[in-house]
Amino acid sequence: MSNSSRRDFLKLSALASGMLLVPNFLHGLDKKGVPLLGNSNGKRLVVIQLTGGNDGLNTVVPFQNDLYYKARPTLAIPAKDVLALDKGLGLNPSMEKMRQLYKEGYVSVLNSVGYPNPDRSHFRSMDIWHSASASDTYLNTGWLGRYLDAMPGTAPAHAAIEVDDTLSLALKGEIQSGLAVQNIQRFYQASNNDFLKQVAHQHHEHHGHQHVDYLYKTLIDTQQSAAYLHDKAKTYHSQQSYPNGLFARNLKTIAELITSGIESRVYYASLSGFDTHVRQAGQQANLLEELSEGVYSFVQDLKKQGEFENTMIMVFSEFGRRVEQNASNGTDHGTANNLFLISGDLKKPGIYNDAANLQDLDQGDLKHSIDFRNIYASLLQNWLQADAKLIVGSDSKILAGLL
Numbered sequence: 100m101s102n103s104s105r106r107d108f109l110k111l112s113a114l115a116s117g118m119l120l121v122p123n124f125l126h127g128l129d130k131k132g133v134p135l136l137g138n139s140n141g142k143r144l145v146v147i148q149l150t151g152g153n154d155g156l157n158t159v160v161p162f163q164n165d166l167y168y169k170a171r172p173t174l175a176i177p178a179k180d181v182l183a184l185d186k187g188l189g190l191n192p193s194m195e196k197m198r199q200l201y202k203e204g205y206v207s208v209l210n211s212v213g214y215p216n217p218d219r220s221h222f223r224s225m226d227i228w229h230s231a232s233a234s235d236t237y238l239n240t241g242w243l244g245r246y247l248d249a250m251p252g253t254a255p256a257h258a259a260i261e262v263d264d265t266l267s268l269a270l271k272g273e274i275q276s277g278l279a280v281q282n283i284q285r286f287y288q289a290s291n292n293d294f295l296k297q298v299a300h301q302h303h304e305h306h307g308h309q310h311v312d313y314l315y316k317t318l319i320d321t322q323q324s325a326a327y328l329h330d331k332a333k334t335y336h337s338q339q340s341y342p343n344g345l346f347a348r349n350l351k352t353i354a355e356l357i358t359s360g361i362e363s364r365v366y367y368a369s370l371s372g373f374d375t376h377v378r379q380a381g382q383q384a385n386l387l388e389e390l391s392e393g394v395y396s397f398v399q400d401l402k403k404q405g406e407f408e409n410t411m412i413m414v415f416s417e418f419g420r421r422v423e424q425n426a427s428n429g430t431d432h433g434t435a436n437n438l439f440l441i442s443g444d445l446k447k448p449g450i451y452n453d454a455a456n457l458q459d460l461d462q463g464d465l466k467h468s469i470d471f472r473n474i475y476a477s478l479l480q481n482w483l484q485a486d487a488k489l490i491v492g493s494d495s496k497i498l499a500g501l502l
Contacts, residue, residue, distance in 0.1 A: 147414045353397070
């Protein structure tokens with residue numbers, strides 16, 4: 100390949116880095132034609148990230164607590180509007196579909212989830228959640244990436260798919276990483292255009308620097324993976340009605356991949372816009388409605404296909420907000436928050452633990468009572484049947500009765 104052609108190739112690979120710079124992540128069958136999940140429990144995890152720091156107190160509302168209304172004289176949800184659940188807690192009135200799932204026994208609410216010495220930076224706190232690190236420790240791998248690394252065998256038997264155009268740290272491992280794919284059709288077309296096919300073919304005749312060789316190899320691996328996804332995704336097109344918007348479309352894509360028989364253990368999707376410093380009420384209500392209705396449609400889709408009992412959905416945000424409202428009818432960056440687990444196979448649906456104590460604050464912030472890494476450990480150990488201590492650390496604990 101000429102120097103100019105190689106430069107063109109590297110430019111193109113930089114544009115497509117989210118899909119090219121990943122290992123050979125997935126083949127539907129092993130060499131004997133046996134499904135790769137055949138020796139597992141067949142369960143999968145779907146992670147939904149609420150980016151920007153969702154206000155947990157106006158999501159799961161302590162509507163029988165006077166301190167809540169005192170701290171938020173204009174921002175608090177009126178008690179008459181709250182969608183009551185149990186133990187003095189209820190959902191934001193825009194989350195009617197989530198309450199329906201709760202009533203059917205499909206939702207577990209975990210309160211006061213966080214970590215010691217919390218960080219109020221969006222980027223750093225999200226890195227902590229993604230990597231499952233301590234607040235003073237920096238890791239370059241994610242908890243789900245390390246889960247992939249820990250899978251037995253030399254060839255990857257499981258994979259993670261993020262429905263986005265970039266891959267989150269959570270899905271990056273030392274050896275293996277997940278794959279970021281926003282649109283299966285475009286992914287296939289981009290990785291199999293004539294120029295890239297020619298580049299892949301020419302590499303058989305031109306052996307170069309090891310880093311260039313690696314780039315060629317990942318190109319070929321990605322082309323194979325794109326072809327596999329493209330072929331499998333043809334087998335099921337959802338007839339379920341979903342709301343409009345990118346988030347719901349991404350959930351629909353995940354439902355179609357699951358039902359098509361894609362042998363992935365982990366899926367990842369995000370909903371952004373939760374950094375509500377100003378005029379929070381309307382903005383958050385719209386986002387929580389988008390979340391609630393999107394997840395409801397996703398659950399109905401999986402139920403129709405008999406896949407809901409094998410699926411666990413975790414909904415989290417990088418931190419909550421401060422207890423008191425600010426002068427702009429919004430909330431500033433806080434600490435502990437609530438987290439949702441949604442599945443057709445929950446051991447403890449409902450309110451998992453007590454609501455946050457509004458009388459015992461840390462300089463105006465909620466104190467955490469559940470370390471998020473213990474939730475990860477419970478999901479890894481009891482749901483995905485992995486070695487939680489190897490992946491998230493020897494200090495991690497399995498939460499009693501959760502899964």
